[in-house]
Amino acid sequence: MDIKRAATNKRALMLLVCFLVLFLVLCGRIAYIQAAKEVKGQDLSAIAEQRWQKSQVIEGKRGTIYDKNGDAVAEELQSYSVYAVLSEDQVSHVRDPEETAEKLAPLIDLETSELKRMLEQDKFQVELGSGARNLSYEKMTEIKELELDGIHFTKQPRRYYPKQMYASHIIGYTERDMAVARMGLERSLDDLLSPENGSIQYDSDHKGIPLPNPNNTITPAKDGDDVFLTLDSNIQVALEQVMSKVDEEYSPKKMTAIVADPKTGQILAMSNRPSFNPNEYESVENYTNYAVSDRFEPGSTMKMFTVASAIEEGVWNSEEKYKSGSYQVDSEYEISDHKKGGLGHDLL
Incomplete structure (x- = not known):
């Protein structure tokens, strides 16, 4: 019995020693990780920051172009896009594709049959084509008032030219999302007009909800500079009307006209034909401002x-x-x- 008891005690002692060794190794490992903050070459602090610290862009606003009277001729506005949620797992989803298509199609420039086909797809959600993008606030409100199940909106800034064809070759245009300035003053003055985006960094919980933290890091956005032209809207509109009348009556290959202040040389109006509406830049046929690119002998x-x-x-x-x-x-x-x-x- 003494031999068995001794063997049992010896095994218990060995187990205790093994446990103590493992415990000490584990404690040492924990202490090392706490000190080094690194595991297998992975920076634990960086991983924690990535998981809990979020960053959000604060978008700046592109500068506005004004005429000499302070009327905007190019400005940034909020626009809206429509999309449809189709998944029945969502509370708000398209329940009646046929009725939805009949009511919505005329407002987004789609055939009813085509929109119905899109709404019957086996997808979570669908975009509704080019006619459902870059909508004005008025158009968005008109669609919203239909109270169609599953029809939702996103909001994004876009460039808008309120005077349509007015001095289009001078002003030029940017793409609707303002990512690229294509021609005219929009392009030549792009460095001045372009904003600088800011950001906000904050800590969040596991659901991404911001935690109350007075130490959030905020870098404010810087809006683009505004530009004031010498163009006079009254004179420019009158010139555009005369140019359109001559164009309709005689159909010349091209025309250009300039109105300048004889005392200062300021350009009060300038127009070309063919012209274009910068809000519909896909249809531009003539990119040339003849008034500044062509030679003219006044004789x-x-x-x-x-x-x-x-x-x-x-x-x-x-x-x-x-x-x-x-x-x-x-x-x-x-x-x-x-x-x-x-x-x-x-x-x-």
Whole structure:
């Protein structure tokens, strides 16, 4: 019995020793992890921050372009897109595809049959095509008032040109989401107009809900700069109307017109044909602003400036005559009137 008791005590002692060794190893490992904050090369602090610390972008606003009277000609607005939830697991889902399609299709530029087909798909949710994107607040409200089950909205900023075809070649356009500026002042002044997004970093619980923390890190967004033009809306609208009338009556290949303040040289209006509506930039046919890209020889209309300069310099003689025809500059070059033989000796 003593031998058995001794063997039992020995095994118990060995188990105790093993337990103590494992316990000490475990404690040592825990202490090491707490000190090093690293396991198998993985930074535990970084993992914890990724899991509990969230970051959210604070979007800045693109600058507005105004005319000289302070009326917006290019601005950022909120737009809305429509999507449909189809999954029956969701509380709000499309319950009657046919009725929903009949009511919604005319408002998003879709055939009723096509929309019905989309709403009958075996999907969680579906986008409803280009006609359901970039909707105005008024259009969104009109759809919302239909109270259709499963029809929801997302909100996003977009670039909008309230005066439509007004001075479109001068202003240019950006893509609707303002990711890329394509032409005109929108492109050349993009660095000034573009905003700088900010951010907010906060701690959250396991569901992603922000925790009350006065130490949240906030980097404010910086809106883009506003731009004021010399264009006068009243003159610009009048010019556009005249250009459209001439275009309809004579159908020229191209036209350009400029209205400038003679005292300051400020451009009060500028227009081209063909023109375009920057809100519908997919249909642009002419990207050229002829007023600044093409050469134009004004001819005799510039003579008044020559005469004015002569008067201002005190060298004007109203009785003096000039030789019409041609002048030989040297053995190689000759300058002549439009009529090379001359127009006679005329007074200026």
